[in-house]
Every structure is written in C-alpha cells, then in structure tokens.
Amino acid sequence: MTNDTNHRPADAGRRDAMKCMAWAGAGVLWTIGGGVASSVLATAADAATRKAGSLDFVQISDTHIGFDKAANPDTLGTMREAIGKIKAMPVKPSFIIHTGDLTHLSKPDEFDTVAQMMKDLNVPVFYTPGEHDTLDEGNGKLFLQHFGKGSWGTGWRSFDVSGVHFIGLVNVVNLNPDGQGHLGPEQIAWLAKDVAHLPSSTPIVVYAHMPLFDAYVPWGWGTIDAQQALMPLRRFGSVTVLNGHIHQVITKTEGNISFHTTRSTAYPQAAAGTPGASPGPLKVPADQLRHVLGVRDITRLHGRGALALVDETLA
Amino acid sequence: MLTLTPVRPVLAIAVLAVLSAAASLSPDPRGAAAEAATPGKATVKIANFDFGPATITVPAGTSVTWTNNDDDAHSVVADSKAFRSAPLDTGESYSFTFATPGTYAYHCGLHPQMHGKVVVTR
Numbered sequence: 001m002t003n004d005t006n007h008r009p010a011d012a013g014r015r016d017a018m019k020c021m022a023w024a025g026a027g028v029l030w031t032i033g034g035g036v037a038s039s040v041l042a043t044a045a046d047a048a049t050r051k052a053g054s055l056d057f058v059q060i061s062d063t064h065i066g067f068d069k070a071a072n073p074d075t076l077g078t079m080r081e082a083i084g085k086i087k088a089m090p091v092k093p094s095f096i097i098h099t100g101d102l103t104h105l106s107k108p109d110e111f112d113t114v115a116q117m118m119k120d121l122n123v124p125v126f127y128t129p130g131e132h133d134t135l136d137e138g139n140g141k142l143f144l145q146h147f148g149k150g151s152w153g154t155g156w157r158s159f160d161v162s163g164v165h166f167i168g169l170v171n172v173v174n175l176n177p178d179g180q181g182h183l184g185p186e187q188i189a190w191l192a193k194d195v196a197h198l199p200s201s202t203p204i205v206v207y208a209h210m211p212l213f214d215a216y217v218p219w220g221w222g223t224i225d226a227q228q229a230l231m232p233l234r235r236f237g238s239v240t241v242l243n244g245h246i247h248q249v250i251t252k253t254e255g256n257i258s259f260h261t262t263r264s265t266a267y268p269q270a271a272a273g274t275p276g277a278s279p280g281p282l283k284v285p286a287d288q289l290r291h292v293l294g295v296r297d298i299t300r301l302h303g304r305g306a307l308a309l310v311d312e313t314l315a
Numbered sequence: 316m317l318t319l320t321p322v323r324p325v326l327a328i329a330v331l332a333v334l335s336a337a338a339s340l341s342p343d344p345r346g347a348a349a350e351a352a353t354p355g356k357a358t359v360k361i362a363n364f365d366f367g368p369a370t371i372t373v374p375a376g377t378s379v380t381w382t383n384n385d386d387d388a389h390s391v392v393a394d395s396k397a398f399r400s401a402p403l404d405t406g407e408s409y410s411f412t413f414a415t416p417g418t419y420a421y422h423c424g425l426h427p428q429m430h431g432k433v434v435v436t437r
Binding site: 069070071104105106131132135175176177178179180217218219220278279280281 | 363364365385386387388390394401402404405420421422424425426427428430
C-alpha cells in the first residue's frame with residue numbers, strides 16, 4: 001500500500017500526514033498543494049480533470065545506457081519500453097525531465113543513443129547529469145556538449161511553464177570524499193538569485209539526480225549542502241523536488257517541500273540500508289524486473305493548484 | 316595530506332636492499348603470502364562497494380593495481396586529486412605507482428562513500 005520506504009521513526013509524524021493509494025491500478029497519486037501532501041481518491045471526474053490539466057510532464061531517470069550486466073542485460077530494450085509507456089499516456093506530456101544517469105560510462109555513443117531514443121517522443125527534454133554522465137576526461141564536458149544548451153555552470157538551469165517555475169540542479173560533479181552529492185557555492189548563489197524575484201505563491205519544481213534530502217547517507221544517498229541550497233525556497237507555498245539515483249520511489253515532506261525519488265528504467269537497487277546489501281544493481285527474477293522499473297507522470301490539476309504525481313511501472 | 320619527507324638516498328637504497336634480500340633469500344612455505352609480498356606490486360580488490368583491503372602499506376616505488384569485481388562501475392580518485400582513474404567497468408583495472416612516501420587517501424569518484432588509503436613507506 002505505502003510506497004514510503006523511508007522508515008526512520010523520527011519522520012513518522014510527518015509521514016502520517018501523507019497517505020497514498022493505488023491509482024487506476026497503475027501507480028500512486030499524490031497531490032501537493034499549499035505545502036501539504038495528501039492523497040486523492042481517483043474517480044472518473046478526477047480523470048477528466050486530469051485530462052484538462054493545464055500542465056502535464058514526465059520524469060524519466062537512470063536509463064544507464066551501456067549497462068549490460070545480470071541485473072538487466074537489455075537496458076536499451078527497457079528504455080524503449082519506457083518510451084512506449086510515455087507515448088501511450090492519455091495526455092501527451094508537454095516535455096520530459098531526465099533526472100540523470102542517462103548513460104552508464106559517459107561514452108559518446110551512449111550519449112548519442114539516449115539523444116536518438118528520446119527524439120522519438122517529439123517533445124522537449126531537459127536533462128540533468130548523474131555521476132555516470134560525468135566520467136569523461138572533462139568531468140562532464142561531453143554531457144554538456146550534448147545536452148547543456150541554455151544551462152549554466154555544470155548544467156544547471158531554470159525555466160517557466162504554465163506558471164510553474166522549474167529549477168534543474170547538478171549535484172554530481174567532482175564528488176568529494178565527504179561521501180554525498182554536492183552543489184557547490186556557485187550554484188547555490190545562482191539558485192538564491194534565480195528565485196529572488198518570484199512571488200511566494202509560485203509553485204516550484206526542483207529536479208536533480210541525487211536526492212536533495214537524506215535518503216540514506218551511509219550509501220551516499222544525499223546531498224551535503226542541500227539544506228543550505230533549499231533555504232531560499234522555504235518561503236514558497238509549494239515546492240516539489242524530483243530526484244533519481246536510488247532506483248526506487250521514496251517520498252518525504254519537510255514543511256513546504258516534498259521530495260520524491262523515482263524508479264530507473266534499467267535496474268532496481270536494494271531498499272535503503274538492507275542488511276548485507278550494497279547500493280549496486282540488484283538482480284531480481286526476470287518476471288519481476290518490469291514491476292520495479294518505471295517512469296513518473298506529473299500533472300498540475302486545473303483549479304486545484306496542486307501537482308499530481310503518478311508512478312507507473314513498466315509491467 | 317601528503318608527508319613529503321625528503322628521502323636520504325643512502326638509507327633508501329639500504330632499506331630496499333634489505334627488502335629484496337629478504338624476498339629472495341627466505342623461502343616462504345606459505346605460497347600465497349610469498350605472492351602477496353612480490354616486490355614492487357600490490358593489489359586492491361573492489362567488491363560489494365568496498366576497497367579491500369581498505370588500507371594497504373607498501374614501500375615507495377610500488378605499483379598498486381585496483382580491480383573492479385562489482386557489476387557497477389567504480390573509479391579510484393585521490394582525495395588530493397594526485398591521481399584519478401578512468402571509470403572501471405566490471406573486470407577492469409587501474410594501476411598507479413607510488414614514488415613518494417606518504418599517506419594517500421582516496422575514494423570512488425562515483426560512490427564517494429567508498430574510501431581507501433595507501434600508506435607508502437620509505
């Protein structure tokens with residue numbers, strides 16, 4: 001029933017405010033409005049509202065093109081299935097956000113393949129790199145050559161769609177021995193300036209590869225300077241943060257900010273802190289694989305001022 | 316981070332001479348131990364998101380080879396940036412020769428929670 005796998009007792013109070021339910025048998029619907037996340041009973045009327053939503057986009061993540069080991073020897077095939085899933089959605093998304101680890105080894109042909117496959121969707125795609133996309137000699141130059149148009153620094157950017165302000169951050173370049181993702185002072189200063197002029201009623205969507213909250217620090221599932229970076233966003237009524245990296249759905253709310261990691265299209269990873277496990281590719285029985293891979297559809301519901309997140313698996 | 320103590324050449328040669336004499340003269344009944352003590356070479360295994368052993372101590376001039384046994388890619392990056400491997404896919408290796416005594420802390424460039432250390436003696 002619940003997909004909140006962030007089982008730390010300290011968060012129980014906050015988590016209690018959030019309930020979720022299976023939506024249309026395909027995913028889980030969350031609404032986030034006014035800083036409070038709550039579930040919505042999905043009815044036919046809701047589906048109609050959703051159709052008329054003023055904004056609809058998709059998050060895809062961790063496609064890991066180039067990976068071919070036991071956990072999934074055919075990452076190209078499962079990415080193709082994910083794209084098929086997006087094409088079959090009842091409402092065509094107006095754009096796609098790829099939250100990183102496009103490739104497995106940052107090779108030129110891997111980047112080319114991803115670009116080629118995403119073209120098939122015929123909508124704009126905004127990419128932010130994962131640590132697997134910055135392994136070239138130039139620490140991510142190859143990624144920027146392919147997907148960095150219109151971005152700043154190591155690839156961060158912002159844009160506005162239908163009254164929602166989107167901010168793409170990069171927390172994977174030159175990772176330090178401190179063991180987590182990091183944004184760095186230049187990017188943090190840029191972010192503060194980027195939102196300074198916005199009214200607090202503006203809905204904000206932030207996306208980055210590594211979690212911008214402590215998903216599980218012993219496995220590096222966090223960003224060391226995220227709290228500092230998110231400070232200028234505390235005054236906004238609704239902030240939704242979309243992350244990848246951990247190949248599973250974890251949701252957490254902190255005041256006005258809700259954090260959501262998403263599934264990979266390539267392979268699953270163990271639940272945070274599973275005894276004896278490591279944060280590497282997890283092999284599951286072949287008939288289970290498509291149940292743990294997927295994409296996320298995000299809609300801004302008309303008249304509700306809320307974002308609805310639907311996590312759909314490939315199965 | 317690095318201890319850059321100047322090496323007195325005479326002493327260094329003497330120590331090396333003693334080391335190589337020990338390696339060639341004492342027949343070691345434990346074959347594996349004899350192999351591990353091959354002068355000039357040492358290995359670190361990357362498995363299950365760990366560097367093993369996490370700390371190794373080698374004499375200056377030793378070439379250390381890291382081999383990735385995981386299904387995920389890893390890399391070897393000195394905290395001081397003194398060395399940095401390319402990404403190592405499954406089964407791939409990277410070697411670096413430590414010419415200067417000191418303590419070299421390193422981490423994985425993809426998974427920075429993975430740490431290791433090479434202690435280089437004279």
